[in-house]
Amino acid sequence: MAAKLQDVAQLAGVSPATVSRYLNKQNVVAIETGKRIRAAIEELGYIPNLMAGGLASSKSRLIAVQIPFLSNSIFEVTIEAMVAELEAADMNVILGLTGPGDERSDRFMRAALSRKVDAIIITGEVGRETQALLRSSNTTVLQIWDTPPDPIDLVVGINHYRIGEEIARFLARRGYQRPHIAVATGARSAMRRDGFAAAWKMLSSIPVTETLIEIPSHFAHARRIFAEIRRLPQPPDAIVCGSDLLATGLLVEAQTAGVRVPDEIAIVGFGNSTIASEMRPTITSIDIDGALLAREAIRMIRQRVAGETIANPQIDIGFRLIARESA
Template identity: 50%
Template sequence: MAARNPRLDDVAAMAGVSAATVSRFINSPEVVAAATGARIRAAIEATGYIQNLAAGALASSRSRMIAALVPDIAQSIFNDTVEAMIDELASDGNSVMLALTGPDNHRLAREINMALARRVDAIILTGIVSDEGLRQRLRSAGVTVIETWGLPEDPIDVAVGFSHRAAGEEMARFLRQRGYRRPHLVVPRSTRSERRASGFITRWMHDGGPEPTRLDVNVPSHFGQGRLSYRALGDLAERPDVVVCGSDWIAQGLIVEAQAAGIRVPDQLAVTGFGNLRMAGDMRPTITSVDVDGARIAREVMRVLRSRAAGQEVETRIDVGFRVIARESA
């Protein structure tokens, strides 16, 4: 006969406490005395007991599962934010279901449906849900939905992010103050990149500058796009003095290609990125970029989830802001 799985009663008997005390320790260890908790923890390890999360979810109406949906993770600007969120969620006793929706979000509806079918407590989005029918389904699903990395005027539920248009405007002001006069934009074909580009162009021309030239590239951003973008500068009527890239990956590739051609960055051509990825500070020259505090986004997400679990009201739009990090490339 196969040995049965250890049960809660087995842990309680070994620790010399009631089953209710073991349950309290598992769900809220801070409410159990330290010595008692140590005995229970030792008994769990000795018996090999594994909590029945499905049964707990039925009893509490909470699955303790969170779905995090991101377009991609290869060379993604979302990675630091997602890692921080998973760490925070796991430390709070949640399991995280990470799903990739694709650069163009072609799997978004499917992954949302899968998450809802698994009765997750919350869905965290980094991509944009543009389909109104899908937005309405999320609104009526009875789960917390948190849109991150953007700040829509009409969130599905809660938005934790920043204004991409304002980020573009701020980069325009920064470069004008630095004395640049002929910007060229490399814009990934995405809604948010387009908002940043629009903000940049509007601010730049409002302040008296000529309309910037631009090159649109496919998503997701990658190193090779930067190299190709540098070569495309030769097709312009007038060479720019600064290239504003839609991601740090594009900026990195452009800088490498420029240096290979004997161009000094930033003396002969300045370059900026977006996302402030770790490699932006490791490049030579280091890359001027727009920084978004991914760890703060994660903390705000956790604050929303904890407030909802406690039945408290939460803000629907939480602006975490951004900042331009001035480095050697511009």
């Protein structure tokens, strides 16, 4: 049979309450006592049930992280940094890969709430019913990568609409006249597209052309996008991509077709991935400090778990446009 807390206490020669205190916060127990308890736990193979008995009032030390996709994801650096920080703080991570849409995401949120996690970190979209459920719960909810107008709880993100505006102004300053937008159909891409279109309308009378692709975007999408661009009556002189992956694919397609970058067509990516600075020509991109985002997110969670007041519950970490050879 599985070992119980009482078994650990008996083997260590202490009371069950002392074992509970050790499991909740090890530094409140004498060092030698802690060593005996740890040895008993290891000998018996005891796994504490943090939601039962004397530990019912303790924190679960579980953090749920929702992410739509992991492969070719701009969230990769942020997620890795957050997991490392959380593990260093003696917290465990439940990672939910939910894909596009609300259904799987909503199921993951409900599962996380049922397990009494200390916090839920959200990188994707959440349905209205689940938003209401999260708001009515006592669980800390942290939305990252966005600055939503009506946040559920805490926010550490960036303004994607402003990113689109900045790219439009950048291209106009560089003298480009016929931009083409190539983005996926996600909410963040739509905000950048809208910001770009609105800013470009103020800068030029030439309309913006666009190609929309399904989520998640793949390297192979670049071939379809480039083919569409070549069929346009007036070819663009700049392509604004929803990711560095697309930008890299389009750069390869242009070079294969003998189209010079940036002399004949400029390319702008998003995410400032490693490959953006290693391609030839190097790719102009938008840089988001994923490590900073992770640190701010963990700081907020630690404050909330400790019962401290968070002075600024919505943080915009900003972005940088890094001009390289492709534009």
